[in-house]
Amino acid sequence: MREMKVGLIGFSGSGKSSIAKEAEKNGYKVLDSDEIISKRYNIDINDLILSGREQDFRQMELEFIKSVLDGDGQFIAFGGGFHRGHPAYNELAGFEIKLVFLKATFESLVKRFEKRPLLSLLGLQEYRKLFEKREPLYEKASDFTITVEGKTKTEIFREINGIWNLISH
Ligand code: S3P
Numbered sequence: 826m827r828e829m830k831v832g833l834i835g836f837s838g839s840g841k842s843s844i845a846k847e848a849e850k851n852g853y854k855v856l857d858s859d860e861i862i863s864k865r866y867n868i869d870i871n872d873l874i875l876s877g878r879e880q881d882f883r884q885m886e887l888e889f890i891k892s893v894l895d896g897d898g899q900f901i902a903f904g905g906g907f908h909r910g911h912p913a914y915n916e917l918a919g920f921e922i923k924l925v926f927l928k929a930t931f932e933s934l935v936k937r938f939e940k941r942p943l944l945s946l947l948g949l950q951e952y953r954k955l956f957e958k959r960e961p962l963y964e965k966a967s968d969f970t971i972t973v974e975g976k977t978k979t980e981i982f983r984e985i986n987g988i989w990n991l992i993s994h
Pocket of ligand 1: 835836837838841842859870871874903904905906907941942943
């Protein structure tokens with residue numbers, strides 16, 4: 826039987842990678858999309874997007890997703906661009922994967938943005954519009970939603986662990 830997976834989705838700053846790290850500390854097999862793509866293609870994702878090659882990056886994400894669905898990773902942190910409208914979404918059909926949306930308001934996320942290429946390219950107003958456009962698409966794609974605002978990493982991980990226990994038995 827294929828191993829069950831949990832995919833973490835949500836906008837930049839929602840904590841996908843740090844929750845995945847927490848899962849790793851707790852003994853789960855974890856894969857981080859951005860981390861693996863940068864290593865696999867030896868690229869800096871920020872530079873790639875800033876140089877106008879976002880579509881190339883989306884293709885890399887698609888390849889990444891195809892390559893991990895059949896593997897033994899248990900938690901996958903997707904990039905913020907993964908949602909119902911991403912070309913890779915349809916690849917998930919037929920696989921044992923449940924998506925968890927880490928939900929937060931734009932206001933709370935803004936405080937946590939570090940170097941985000943799409944923010945630099947779009948400016949804050951348009952980036953907010955992107956957030957508003959994506960939010961329903963994360964909702965539609967996900968099987969579970971966790972609101973992350975005001976919660977610690979440990980608390981969020983505990984909730985995700987609960988989901989894992991629910992779906993993997
Ligand atoms: C992106 C989010 C980033 C990264 C890339 C594109 C997006 O991931 O994949 O810069 O489209 O919002 P994080 O969500 O980890 O910041």
